[in-house]
Amino acid sequence: MDRRLTQRGKERKRQLMDFAATRFAESGYHPTSVAEIVEGMGVGKGVFYWYFASKEELLLEILREAQLDMRRRQQSEMGDSTDPVDRLESGIRATMYWLAEHRDLMSLFEFAQADEHFGPLLRPGRDNSMSDVMRHVQEAMVAGRVPNGDPFVVSHAIIGVTNHLARVFILGREEPAEDVAQAAIMFCRSGLLGQRGGTGCRLR
Amino acid sequence: MDRRLTQRGKERKRQLMDFAATRFAESGYHPTSVAEIVEGMGVGKGVFYWYFASKEELLLEILREAQLDMRRRQQSEMGDSTDPVDRLESGIRATMYWLAEHRDLMSLFEFAQADEHFGPLLRPGRDNSMSDVMRHVQEAMVAGRVPNGDPFVVSHAIIGVTNHLARVFILGREEPAEDVAQAAIMFCRSGLLGQRGGTGCRLR
Amino acid sequence: MDRRLTQRGKERKRQLMDFAATRFAESGYHPTSVAEIVEGMGVGKGVFYWYFASKEELLLEILREAQLDMRRRQQSEMGDSTDPVDRLESGIRATMYWLAEHRDLMSLFEFAQADEHFGPLLRPGRDNSMSDVMRHVQEAMVAGRVPNGDPFVVSHAIIGVTNHLARVFILGREEPAEDVAQAAIMFCRSGLLGQRGGTGCRLR
Amino acid sequence: MDRRLTQRGKERKRQLMDFAATRFAESGYHPTSVAEIVEGMGVGKGVFYWYFASKEELLLEILREAQLDMRRRQQSEMGDSTDPVDRLESGIRATMYWLAEHRDLMSLFEFAQADEHFGPLLRPGRDNSMSDVMRHVQEAMVAGRVPNGDPFVVSHAIIGVTNHLARVFILGREEPAEDVAQAAIMFCRSGLLGQRGGTGCRLR
DNA sequence: AATGAATGAGCGTTCATTCAT
DNA sequence: GATGAATGAACGCTCATTCAT
Numbered sequence: 105m106d107r108r109l110t111q112r113g114k115e116r117k118r119q120l121m122d123f124a125a126t127r128f129a130e131s132g133y134h135p136t137s138v139a140e141i142v143e144g145m146g147v148g149k150g151v152f153y154w155y156f157a158s159k160e161e162l163l164l165e166i167l168r169e170a171q172l173d174m175r176r177r178q179q180s181e182m183g184d185s186t187d188p189v190d191r192l193e194s195g196i197r198a199t200m201y202w203l204a205e206h207r208d209l210m211s212l213f214e215f216a217q218a219d220e221h222f223g224p225l226l227r228p229g230r231d232n233s234m235s236d237v238m239r240h241v242q243e244a245m246v247a248g249r250v251p252n253g254d255p256f257v258v259s260h261a262i263i264g265v266t267n268h269l270a271r272v273f274i275l276g277r278e279e280p281a282e283d284v285a286q287a288a289i290m291f292c293r294s295g296l297l298g299q300r301g302g303t304g305c306r307l308r
Numbered sequence: 309m310d311r312r313l314t315q316r317g318k319e320r321k322r323q324l325m326d327f328a329a330t331r332f333a334e335s336g337y338h339p340t341s342v343a344e345i346v347e348g349m350g351v352g353k354g355v356f357y358w359y360f361a362s363k364e365e366l367l368l369e370i371l372r373e374a375q376l377d378m379r380r381r382q383q384s385e386m387g388d389s390t391d392p393v394d395r396l397e398s399g400i401r402a403t404m405y406w407l408a409e410h411r412d413l414m415s416l417f418e419f420a421q422a423d424e425h426f427g428p429l430l431r432p433g434r435d436n437s438m439s440d441v442m443r444h445v446q447e448a449m450v451a452g453r454v455p456n457g458d459p460f461v462v463s464h465a466i467i468g469v470t471n472h473l474a475r476v477f478i479l480g481r482e483e484p485a486e487d488v489a490q491a492a493i494m495f496c497r498s499g500l501l502g503q504r505g506g507t508g509c510r511l512r
Numbered sequence: 513m514d515r516r517l518t519q520r521g522k523e524r525k526r527q528l529m530d531f532a533a534t535r536f537a538e539s540g541y542h543p544t545s546v547a548e549i550v551e552g553m554g555v556g557k558g559v560f561y562w563y564f565a566s567k568e569e570l571l572l573e574i575l576r577e578a579q580l581d582m583r584r585r586q587q588s589e590m591g592d593s594t595d596p597v598d599r600l601e602s603g604i605r606a607t608m609y610w611l612a613e614h615r616d617l618m619s620l621f622e623f624a625q626a627d628e629h630f631g632p633l634l635r636p637g638r639d640n641s642m643s644d645v646m647r648h649v650q651e652a653m654v655a656g657r658v659p660n661g662d663p664f665v666v667s668h669a670i671i672g673v674t675n676h677l678a679r680v681f682i683l684g685r686e687e688p689a690e691d692v693a694q695a696a697i698m699f700c701r702s703g704l705l706g707q708r709g710g711t712g713c714r715l716r
Numbered sequence: 717m718d719r720r721l722t723q724r725g726k727e728r729k730r731q732l733m734d735f736a737a738t739r740f741a742e743s744g745y746h747p748t749s750v751a752e753i754v755e756g757m758g759v760g761k762g763v764f765y766w767y768f769a770s771k772e773e774l775l776l777e778i779l780r781e782a783q784l785d786m787r788r789r790q791q792s793e794m795g796d797s798t799d800p801v802d803r804l805e806s807g808i809r810a811t812m813y814w815l816a817e818h819r820d821l822m823s824l825f826e827f828a829q830a831d832e833h834f835g836p837l838l839r840p841g842r843d844n845s846m847s848d849v850m851r852h853v854q855e856a857m858v859a860g861r862v863p864n865g866d867p868f869v870v871s872h873a874i875i876g877v878t879n880h881l882a883r884v885f886i887l888g889r890e891e892p893a894e895d896v897a898q899a900a901i902m903f904c905r906s907g908l909l910g911q912r913g914g915t916g917c918r919l920r
Numbered sequence: 921a922a923t924g925a926a927t928g929a930g931c932g933t934t935c936a937t938t939c940a941t
Numbered sequence: 942g943a944t945g946a947a948t949g950a951a952c953g954c955t956c957a958t959t960c961a962t
Binding site: 214 | 334335336339415419421422423424425448454455458461464465466467469470473476491492494497498499501502
């Protein structure tokens with residue numbers, strides 16, 4: 105299935121992946137049949153199996169590309185600052201913006217992560233993102249910017265806040281990414297007991 | 309499908325729900341066929357449809373029962389304290405213990421929440437849990453125990469931390485519920501910048 | 513299945529047959545399940561199989577009873593006159609009245625006659641009715657009241673007119689039995705070319 | 717289910733419709749399973765659902781095509797004469813010939829007309845045929861060829877005679893269409909009391 | 921590269937019937 | 942007599958995948 109594709113072939117493949125992602129996000133992976141995808145695109149079944157070994161492979165390709173793209177965005181946003189806490193905040197912000205721009209893919213991630221079969225196949229990518237976050241947390245602890253603790257746990261807490269707020273406020277309520285990012289950052293900074301303040305929270 | 313069941317009938321139904329929950333958690337809802345369930349239990353197919361209108365209805369019944377049970381546990385744990393922050397912490401702890409005792413159901417919640425069809429059907433239950441949390445957050449703000457802010461957002465942040473840590477450390481790594489609860493509570497209390505301390509974190 | 517039934521048993525059986533006939537007429541024989549019948553009557557499945565050997569046997573019993581009852585009515589109406597043509601007209605009228613009073617059973621006859629399995633089982637009863645009609649036709653020919661011809665063909669023509677008008681005007685349009693009977697009688701008497709007249713036709 | 721079919725596809729569909737019609741006529745619609753049809757044709761199940769949306773849709777397609785074809789035959793036979801009574805007689809004759817050539821479809825019509833579900837779906841087609849007949853009857857009345865009366869009732873009487881004689885003598889006894897047509901025409905012309913004669917009746 | 925046609929195992933579900941109580 | 946529970950073959954239908962053209 106490693107075809108050398110012409111320019112036209114690459115475009116076809118793109119269209120197929122985009123169209124399938126939308127359908128998967130709307131109706132779910134299992135309920136969306138290959139027939140639906142090819143009919144929706146007005147092509148024959150052969151086209152699908154020319155570009156993808158299977159329906160499963162299609163989803164994995166969509167997912168892996170998305171993981172890569174999101175990570176690139178996070179890194180390009182985080183990379184510049186010298187303060188690790190700043191970098192974490194940039195990462196949260198980058199994540200929110202990316203998710204807001206790719207709601208379909210957010211849905212797909214939700215599905216895949218919860219899925220017995222696809223969940224484990226997402227691990228490598230998630231581990232990468234995870235160690236990105238952890239690196240900054242660790243650095244922040246070493247630098248004394250953040251109290252000592254288990255960086256793995258703290259990183260997961262950050263990810264938990266970020267993802268859940270994205271789910272609720274971006275996927276569910278279509279709030280502006282900036283506002284959701286601010287909310288996540290503020291909670292991650294100081295939790296419940298710390299002083300709320302600064303830019304405040306514009307959600308709702 | 310509202311049958312008046314004998315004692316034997318009720319037991320059968322229980323067995324079916326428990327067995328199905330395990331299978332759904334192990335292999336996923338879609339990949340688990342009704343045939344697999346009844347064969348696994350050594351009964352005829354008719355039995356299944358004697359107790360449940362459909363495979364879907366079975367899942368919903370499992371899910372609704374689980375939501376109810378978890379909420380009962382949270383409330384019985386939270387109810388006694390006069391301090392709203394204490395109550396929130398009790399709620400987090402109750403959640404962790406419940407999830408640790410019902411890993412299968414945690415898996416099922418993950419799946420259902422991410423699912424295009426079942427997700428929305430979980431809403432009523434989730435809204436109830438949500439408003440439980442929010443009530444305490446609001447009270448804590450009014451009492452000055454917690455800086456003012458949007459209680460809806462703050463509640464979701466708490467839920468995000470709790471669920472994600474549960475996912476990673478209880479479902480994925482089978483850590484003791486108490487430790488995971490402590491970790492969640494500590495992060496929720498003071499976020500990144502607050503002082504880490506107290507009982508410390510025993511995860512890993 | 514030849515049970516000696518108590519009084520209560522006979523009533524139960526009656527109720528079952530009446531209820532089933534209604535349901536069969538409304539929704540069709542195949543689409544109506546035994547479960548539907550017993551649930552509709554609020555009894556258990558056992559009751560059904562106590563009174564009937566099978567669903568098929570139930571239908572046959574309904575049908576045979578109906579054939580018998582209709583024939584009794586035709587004969588009691590026809591029997592008195594000395595003119596065979598009068599008797600034929602009385603038969604048509606009796607048929608229309610009976611069908612109007614038993615629309616459900618008319619539906620069932622329609623179904624059963626068209627059915628590959630039940631059709632042939634209705635033969636004995638239909639043959640009886642047929643020879644009733646034929647006897648009068650033959651007599652009328654012998655008496656010179658009606659031109660000679662094949663009494664079998666003529667009898668079927670009469671039956672065709674009667675049944676079809678019943679189907680259309682009694683089952684479909686709920687016209688009064690008397691009017692439909694008049695219409696059938698008039699057409700059977702003189703066909704297209706004969707003089708229309710007498711009481712006229714009140715249909716529509 | 718509006719597929720653009722290749723030549724091969726059209727032939728397959730034809731074969732399926734013909735084969736299914738035969739089976740339905742032999743064993744009945746409900747008792748004939750899709751599996752039986754595809755096995756009888758030696759193809760996979762998918763083939764069936766490639767050409768038809770459902771078993772029901774298949775029957776409807778068969779039925780509608782048959783209605784259309786029969787009506788075409790009636791009209792081509794009736795169209796030429798200037799005398800409306802002649803046209804009615806041609807219509808009866810055309811019907812008998814068509815039914816004799818399509819015994820399977822006659823069976824299917826019987827079933828469908830008596831069926832709670834399919835009966836109503838046949839209405840449009842039957843209404844068309846009905847108004848064809850009525851037009852001629854009305855014209856005959858206006859022209860004084862036939863005594864005045866309700867053309868709707870008279871038309872239904874004609875249809876009743878024709879269909880019933882077809883049922884008995886063509887479907888049941890395989891008599892020649894010409895003889896059955898003659899018998900129907902004669903009865904419709906002059907009923908019971910008119911003079912029998914002319915070509916006489918060759919049935920039996 | 922692409923098509924329409926075909927495959928067939930497997931799905932969720934139904935239902936006439938039987939049975940233990 | 943009557944019940945709720947159970948059976949299991951059969952049903953209509955789906956769908957990822959393959960194939961001939």
